[in-house]
Amino acid sequence: MKYYIIAGEASGDLHGSHLIQQLHLLDAHAHIRCWGGEMMEAAGATLVKHYRELAFMGFAEVILNLPTILNNIKFCKKDIASYQPDVLVLIDYPGFNLRIAEWAKKQGIKVVYYIAPQVWAWKENRVKKMRLCIDKMLCILPFEKDYFKNKWDWEVEYVGHPLVEVIEESRKSFVKNQGNNLVIALLPGSRKQEISKKLPVMLEVSRAFPEFRFVVAKAPGQEDEFYATFLAPYTNVDSVRNDTYNLLMQSKAALVTSGTATLETALFAVPEVVCYKGSNISYQIAKRLVKVKYISLVNLIMDKLVVTELIQQDMNTVNLIKELQELLYNIDRKQQLQQDYADLKKILSAGGNASVKAAESIYAFLTSAPMVK
Numbered sequence: 001m002k003y004y005i006i007a008g009e010a011s012g013d014l015h016g017s018h019l020i021q022q023l024h025l026l027d028a029h030a031h032i033r034c035w036g037g038e039m040m041e042a043a044g045a046t047l048v049k050h051y052r053e054l055a056f057m058g059f060a061e062v063i064l065n066l067p068t069i070l071n072n073i074k075f076c077k078k079d080i081a082s083y084q085p086d087v088l089v090l091i092d093y094p095g096f097n098l099r100i101a102e103w104a105k106k107q108g109i110k111v112v113y114y115i116a117p118q119v120w121a122w123k124e125n126r127v128k129k130m131r132l133c134i135d136k137m138l139c140i141l142p143f144e145k146d147y148f149k150n151k152w153d154w155e156v157e158y159v160g161h162p163l164v165e166v167i168e169e170s171r172k173s174f175v176k177n178q179g180n181n182l183v184i185a186l187l188p189g190s191r192k193q194e195i196s197k198k199l200p201v202m203l204e205v206s207r208a209f210p211e212f213r214f215v216v217a218k219a220p221g222q223e224d225e226f227y228a229t230f231l232a233p234y235t236n237v238d239s240v241r242n243d244t245y246n247l248l249m250q251s252k253a254a255l256v257t258s259g260t261a262t263l264e265t266a267l268f269a270v271p272e273v274v275c276y277k278g279s280n281i282s283y284q285i286a287k288r289l290v291k292v293k294y295i296s297l298v299n300l301i302m303d304k305l306v307v308t309e310l311i312q313q314d315m316n317t318v319n320l321i322k323e324l325q326e327l328l329y330n331i332d333r334k335q336q337l338q339q340d341y342a343d344l345k346k347i348l349s350a351g352g353n354a355s356v357k358a359a360e361s362i363y364a365f366l367t368s369a370p371m372v373k
Helices: 010-026 038-042 059-062 065-082 095-106 126-133 146-152 160-171 192-208 224-231 244-250 260-267 279-288 297-302 316-331 331-349 352-368
Strands: 002-007 031-036 046-050 087-091 110-114 136-139 184-188 214-219 237-241 251-257 272-276 308-311
Touching: 002 010, 002 046, 002 065, 002 095, 010 031, 010 038, 010 087, 010 160, 010 352, 031 038, 031 065, 031 308, 038 046, 046 065, 065 095, 087 095, 087 260, 087 352, 095 110, 095 126, 110 352, 126 146, 136 146, 136 352, 160 260, 160 279, 160 331, 160 352, 184 260, 192 214, 192 224, 192 251, 192 272, 192 316, 214 224, 214 244, 214 297, 224 237, 237 244, 244 251, 244 260, 251 260, 251 316, 260 272, 260 331, 279 331, 308 316, 316 331
Parallel strands: 002 031, 002 087, 031 046, 087 110, 110 136, 184 214, 184 251, 214 237, 251 272, 272 308
Antiparallel strands: none
16 A cells, blocks of 8 residues: 655654554555655655755744745645555644645545644644544544543544653663763754754853763754854763764753653653743744643653753753752652653553554554545
């Protein structure tokens, strides 16, 4: 069968690659075309467009890049129509993917959404349209199944969180570095806009901890030259590329941009401070629209403040130094954090192997339901 898969971010490329591997195991005749990155391509898909050409964050940034976004949508529709897939699989990235879903449904294409848009946080009005244009919704957060059922009378499927299996695989292959293990990980995000806002503040913290080696995890979609100016003034700062998980396994603590990375860091049991700083316009708009208590997935899933969140003006060097000292030297804080991390992992593991379950669900859906044109 023919699959068309769209992921618009680095995390989507990761989860999409595991989904593609499982689809190939189930369907020996699978042909897969995708928007994503190197990992999805390596897993056996034909890459149409890289996610780095799609990644625009924040309200102001989206408006500035609107012509590019609209051209991408137009090209995507044309490419799907030419390919004529048996199913369109959309991975997160709702601003783009929900537009494609609505169009694809009108064309008679089956639509599966893997990793639900976070409508429980904001833009709840999207759900009415989602129900009409999405044939099967696969969720990865445990509270989403009840949210969609109880509030919207929509039966969705919870498949577990794909990061659990990804991180367990990484742990098995990890070889501990015998050198300096006094490491602080800096995860400033994947998009240029967010890196430019947060990385300079994170780097300044290194001056207060000369005994530690600070290591920046470079985003796969950004060039080395982009980071060079930021890193140049600091003597105890290094960087890695495509090695974030090994970095986390060696780290005593981490400063992490809000998003999937906060959950990855927690599943590696690394004490972390969650950081967010955007353009003032984007932040002011988001503050009025977002309805959740926390910005970190760790805190949202646990429904309590497990990891400290420093947002906008609060994300400054003084506060980061203070929080990092707590994570490194406060024994009670460290013990409580490890207990909370263990509880988090238990919750996310209850759904099973997400990539396997998602692939099985998609394949069963295709082989049991006739195509409606």
